[in-house]
Amino acid sequence: MKLQGLLKNIDYEVLQGNEDINISNIQYDSRKVTDASLFVCIKGFKVDGHNYAKSAVSKGAKAILVEDDIEGIDKDIAILKVGDTRKAIAYIAERYYNHPSNKFRLIGVTGTNGKTSITYLTKSIIEEFNKKTGIIGTIENRIGDEVLKASRTTPESLDLQELFYNMVQENVNAVVMEVSSHSLALHRVDACKFDVGIYTNLTLDHLDFHKTMENYRDAKLKLFKMCDTGVINIDDKYGPYMMENGTCKRYLTYGIENEEADLNATQLSIDLGGVTFNVVYEGNSYKITLNTPGKFSVYNALAAMGACLALNVPMDVVINGLEKNKGIRGRFQSFTSSKGYTVIVDYAHAPDGLLNVLQSMKEFAKARIITVFGCGGDRDTSKRPIMGEIAGNNSDYCVITSDNPRTEDPVSIIDEVEIGIKKTDCEYVKVADRLKGIHTALSMAKEGDLILIAGKGHEDYQILHDKVIHFDDAEVVLNYFMTEE
Ligand SMILES: CC(=O)N[C@H]1[C@@H](OP(=O)(O)OP(=O)(O)OC[C@H]2O[C@@H](n3ccc(=O)[nH]c3=O)[C@H](O)[C@@H]2O)O[C@H](CO)[C@@H](O)[C@@H]1O[C@H](C)C(=O)N[C@@H](C)C(=O)N[C@H](CCC(=O)O)C(=O)O
Numbered sequence: 001m002k003l004q005g006l007l008k009n010i011d012y013e014v015l016q017g018n019e020d021i022n023i024s025n026i027q028y029d030s031r032k033v034t035d036a037s038l039f040v041c042i043k044g045f046k047v048d049g050h051n052y053a054k055s056a057v058s059k060g061a062k063a064i065l066v067e068d069d070i071e072g073i074d075k076d077i078a079i080l081k082v083g084d085t086r087k088a089i090a091y092i093a094e095r096y097y098n099h100p101s102n103k104f105r106l107i108g109v110t111g112t113n114g115k116t117s118i119t120y121l122t123k124s125i126i127e128e129f130n131k132k133t134g135i136i137g138t139i140e141n142r143i144g145d146e147v148l149k150a151s152r153t154t155p156e157s158l159d160l161q162e163l164f165y166n167m168v169q170e171n172v173n174a175v176v177m178e179v180s181s182h183s184l185a186l187h188r189v190d191a192c193k194f195d196v197g198i199y200t201n202l203t204l205d206h207l208d209f210h211k212t213m214e215n216y217r218d219a220k221l222k223l224f225k226m227c228d229t230g231v232i233n234i235d236d237k238y239g240p241y242m243m244e245n246g247t248c249k250r251y252l253t254y255g256i257e258n259e260e261a262d263l264n265a266t267q268l269s270i271d272l273g274g275v276t277f278n279v280v281y282e283g284n285s286y287k288i289t290l291n292t293p294g295k296f297s298v299y300n301a302l303a304a305m306g307a308c309l310a311l312n313v314p315m316d317v318v319i320n321g322l323e324k325n326k327g328i329r330g331r332f333q334s335f336t337s338s339k340g341y342t343v344i345v346d347y348a349h350a351p352d353g354l355l356n357v358l359q360s361m362k363e364f365a366k367a368r369i370i371t372v373f374g375c376g377g378d379r380d381t382s383k384r385p386i387m388g389e390i391a392g393n394n395s396d397y398c399v400i401t402s403d404n405p406r407t408e409d410p411v412s413i414i415d416e417v418e419i420g421i422k423k424t425d426c427e428y429v430k431v432a433d434r435l436k437g438i439h440t441a442l443s444m445a446k447e448g449d450l451i452l453i454a455g456k457g458h459e460d461y462q463i464l465h466d467k468v469i470h471f472d473d474a475e476v477v478l479n480y481f482m483t484e485e
């Protein structure tokens, strides 16, 4: 493919060589460069891709895209300079893969919590409408029934466009993807053509990356400058901001508290098995039963409904699709022991998620709530004492344990969580080993108790320094149940 053609509409300066050449592929990682690649130098958080330009050339790269001048590269290699290589590679990749997101309906979901849950609810509805669906997100990527491993919630632009291209080859009609704030800030989804953008909520998380809530909010806002319809939670503090500052052609709002919402849920009835509620839309009222409990599940269902209604899916199909969803791995997933207590495995890993899950549990708790949780290492540290306080205020007993400590000392993370729990009168114990922590909670459980194991949900691994071990909360629980029989 001609390099020049891929650079259409991009401002660039030729530093050496000629852009009128053929390239075979595009790479942003020198280790993947092959003969006649275009190598894009990205200034990373760990290293600077410009330092790998020579290595890329030695592996066969014929052209280099840079942000900074580089020296010592063979004169017959083209070097082109742009203002922002992360941005440029998004547009180049979109062109290279022949504009794939114009060829299916694309729904993007952004917000601190609920993205994964909403993608699966939306998929249930679209499949009920007999359309082939793609999913891109935290747990996995999917092309119809084919499951592909995901390493990021939202892939790098080059990988994303390739995935879209493969979805087009497989005749996918609609793609529903999580759009993380990191991906918006780092131009991973630039050049995508979104039909619908969903906004869920914005609460404390990821300040290690965004530094301020304003930056975090404005990263999310970018999605609403890129889509035709915005589906907005107007119960959330920042919902109106997205509408006032976004540029969507139309907005569809949803909410529980705010009766002005286009989709307004009322009369919620929550138990361990799920939640039943009424939703009012265009003057009509519809009754819906979901298989996942919690007020937050109602918000997620409203968001999925809004997106599908915006794409003209009929209301009866929307409701059937939602009701057929059996729940999502690691999202309020419950297991009942023969001893009569219930364990809930959930991915709540930030303050708001933890609070929501515990509040939902309180709606149907008949005995004690025992919470096992920790906080991830190398991530926002400000959430640690806050999560400690939330767990303490909403549980009868807590086990503070390790999440994914990554490169940090597990005991120091637990000590930071403890600062918050100490402000409450909840009894607790600190057990750094997650397996022992879970066993501690299960061994004290009595009939009627609810045990929450929070933070890791679907994850089947634990990151301890540079080691990744197999660890699956649900598996630990089921193995423990076997010892009880
Ligand atoms: C902050 C962030 O998102 N960082 C991502 C970013 O890293 P980076 O830009 O710092 O890359 P780097 O490692 O410094 O390397 C710079 C450049 O040199 C290149 N390089 C490097 C080495 C070499 O030998 N040759 C070479 O060419 C690299 O390919 C890269 O292009 O690009 C890397 C390559 O794609 C990603 O792996 C990395 O994700 C890190 C590991 C990460 O943890 N990201 C998380 C925070 C993230 O993105 N999370 C969100 C979800 C958040 C949520 O909502 O919950 C997500 O969307 O997944």
Ligand SMILES: Nc1ncnc2c1ncn2[C@@H]1O[C@H](COP(=O)(O)OP(=O)(O)OP(=O)(O)O)[C@@H](O)[C@H]1O
Residues within 6 Å of the ligand: 111, 112, 113, 114, 115, 116, 117, 118, 138, 153, 178, 200, 201, 296, 297, 299, 300, 330, 331, 332, 346, 347, 348, 349, 352, 353, 354, 356, 357, 457
């Ligand atoms: N709408 C919601 N509002 C608040 N909390 C929620 C909501 N939906 C889910 N949660 C809680 O947040 C946890 C994470 O949910 P989910 O995986 O759907 O979010 P996410 O936005 O995809 O998260 P991530 O950014 O880590 O990918 C759930 O396990 C649940 O505890």
Ligand SMILES: N[C@H](CCC[C@H](N)C(=O)O)C(=O)O
Residues within 6 Å of the ligand: 153, 349, 375, 376, 377, 379, 403, 404, 455, 456, 459
């Ligand atoms: N997408 C989130 C997931 C956190 C999950 C939690 N188990 C942890 O490892 O901190 C992040 O990367 O910050």
Ligand SMILES: [Mg+2]
Residues within 6 Å of the ligand: 115, 116, 137, 138, 139, 153, 178
């Ligand atoms: Mg997710």
